[in-house]
Amino acid sequence: MLQHKHILLGVSGGIAAFKAAALASKLTQAGASVKVIMTEHAKQFVTPLTFQALTRERVYDDTFAEKDPEKVAHIDIADWADLFIIAPATANVIGKAAHGIADDMLLTTFLAATCPVYFAPAMNVNMYQHPAVVENMNTLKERNYTFIEPGDGYLACGWVGKGRLAEPDEIVAFLEAEEKAHTPLAGKKLLVTAGPTYEYVDPVRVFTNPSTGKMGFAVAAEAAAMGADVTLIAGPVHLNALPGVKRINVTTAEEMYNEVTKIYSSMDIVVKSAAVADYKPKTILAQKAKKQNGDMDIPMERTKDILAELGKKKTHQLLIGFAAESNNIVEYAKDKLERKNLDMVIANNITSEDAGFRSETNRVIIVQREQNPEDMPLMTKTETAKEILARIENMLIKDA
Known part of the structure; x- marks a missing residue:
């Protein structure tokens, strides 16, 4: 959830500043772009060079160090940030933030920030319980920090x-949980179908296709990570269960039809990536058909x-289909979009x-109305x- 996020990390002067270095590293490893602001007192515990090495970004520690004449630094980084975390947040910084005091780079940036701001306090237990500190924290909480x-x-x-x-x-x-809770997908019921179906001729022979289910499983995993309530209906595949995803296993097209239609009315979004057999x-x-001389005809x-x-029964749902084609890809995808009353078609060239x-990769064409x-x-x-x-x-x- 933090991948590609712009995160501003404010480090104030407490012994826990050493943990802020580990936090900067963890956030960077999570895929975020991290910029650090340090107070003068924070630099007594950890050097700016530590954070620069961990984030590969300039460290901000002086309100008046305006290195780019076209920008005001504390306004620029406040606008840049998607979220702002102050860790450790000392009693001093919490008190100044609560009273609008802006006497260093960290606090001027805090007052300029319009993104979500998080405080991670660190102090002696008696300081943490002091009525003045408690009052300052409550003041900030009342302001939705x-x-x-x-x-x-x-x-x-x-x-x-x-x-x-x-x-x-x-x-x-x-922070990941907070981000997940505020995505448009948070709490939405999302159904994904994945994999092939097996259509049996006899107990040992089937008509099927080469689908591995990897595309549908990737959609299910990412949707769950974004806060959606995901149900995955999977044909016969060799893929492990996904954390946070309800999985229903099916074999035939008929079974998939029954499971999908059973829960369709309660879904907000359906991504139908399964390669379902058109004939059976x-x-x-x-019994197993024995080998015979000559050809074998199998009526289908x-x-x-x-x-x-699903397109016929659609009420409030977003309905997304896939089109695996070998020619005229866009034309067939557009036709499918209209003919089946879809909101989006993901088309790809199977050749x-x-x-x-x-394949482990995909090259798709996204078709929308x-x-x-x-x-x-x-x-x-x-x-x-x-x-x-x-x-x-x-x-x-x-649509909101």
């Missing part, structure tokens, strides 16, 4: 109690068109060596999933 609770335990001063800065991993998890044998032989009949049925079935088709570059299936979900988010925002 969020506090990341400190831990209980042995403190650097020798006391035991509440006041230890939350561990870097805990802070990262807290009219009769399934009870149509399976139910799941996506078309391409680096895309389609059994009243928009020009988007020919996407070669991406991993996870990257493709993120692009798909980004467009779903835009549709949710537009």
Whole structure:
């Protein structure tokens, strides 16, 4: 959830500043761009060079060090930030923030920030419980600033109690949960279908296709990470369960149709990436068919068109389909979009060596109503999933 986020880390002067270095590293590892502001007192514990090495960014520590004459530094980085975390937040910084005092780079930036701001307090237990500190924290909470609770335990001063800065991993998890809770997908019920179906001729022979289910699983995993309530209906695949995703296993097109239609009315979004058989044998032989001289004819009949049925019954849902084609890709995708009452079609050329079935990458064309088709570059299936979900988010925002 923090990937590509712009995170401003404010470090004030307490012994817990050493943990802020680990926090900067963890945030960077999570894919965020991190810029650090240090107070003069913070530099008594950790050097700016430490944070510069960890973030590969300039460290800000002087309100008057205006290195770019075209920008006012504390306004520029306040505008740059997607979120602002002050860790450790000392009693001094909390008090000044509560009273609008801006006598250093950290506090002037705080007052200029319009993004979410989080305070992670760290101080002696008696300081943390002092009425003035409690009042200052309550003042900030009333202004919709969020506090990341400190831990209980042995403190650097020798006391035991509440006041230890939350561990870097805990802070990262807290920020990820906050980001997840505020995405357009948060709480939305999202159904993904993935993989092939098996249509049996006899107990040992099936009609199927080479789908691995990786694309659908990538969509399910990314949607769950973005806060959606995800149900994954999977055909026969060799993929592990996904954390936070409800999985329903099916084998045949009929089973997939039954499971999808059973829960469709309760869904907000459906991403149907499964490669469902269009035909199945009219009769399934009870015993294995023995080899015979000459050819073998197997009468076939149509399976139910799941996506078309969902399009007919659509009320409030966003309905996304996939189109695996070998020619006329955009034309067929547009036709599918209209004919099946879809909101978006993800089309790909199955004849391409680096895309389609059994590949680790995909090269898709995204077709939406009243928009020009988007020919996407070669991406991993996870990257493709993120692009798909980004467009779903835009549709949710537009419809809100």
